[in-house]
Amino acid sequence: MIVAGRGGGGEGVRLVLETEEAMLLSELADQVDSVLLLGEPDDPALGRLLPSAYPDDAEASAEYTRYTRESLVDGKRQAAQRVRDATAAPAGSGVVEIELDQSEAWGWLTFLTDLRLILAERVGVDDLDDDEPDVDAETRDDYLRAAYEWAGFVQGSMLEVLDPTDG
């Protein structure tokens, strides 16, 4: 994975992904979209993506949700779908090059945030009622942890390009 500035002094970021990375990202983006579309109301991952604005006031909280949820879900789903589509079905060239302007880059940054919020919630959720070590669950958690770290690396690299601190 290469994260770089765009040529010609344009604002934004250029990503070069290995085919496997693109496929992984596309799959993860599809899963984020699914959580937003199909997630049960009591899914704690949805609670991370769509938190209450009034945790101490059930009535105000419900009203805030009523007025904001649809637009928040739409925005997050759109961001996830754009990442999924940009990384889907890469041609066999070995790498996938993606150019993002500032606004498109924001979509990626917020998607990567939502992805990390979901992965953090999913890791180890089954551990509580495990009497014996579950090899499948451990393998799954390793995979989720690796994806979580990788998404953070991608986001951090994008931020270094979009918002260099030594300027």
Next chain:
Amino acid sequence: MTATLEELDLDLAAQGAAEVPWRAIVWDDPINLMSYVSYVFRSYFGYPRDEAERLMLLVHNEGRAVVASGHREAMERHVQAMHGYGLQATVVRGEG
């Protein structure tokens, strides 16, 4: 002129009533990168880099920061935007 002065008085009265404004608060979470939170504060609120960094460090070190104050509707818009960015944010009245 008289009308203008009366309006001024009304404005002052309204300010008095708004002494306890609403606030938008961003809470710390173990997920989001510090560089991301700071970039969100700068891009969305238009804060200078120093102020965005100060607020981000408040969130990180103190667990929360007041990022805006004013009318309730405006604070809800800010909190909705923060939720769009994936930050944990709430609306509170008064000192919060």
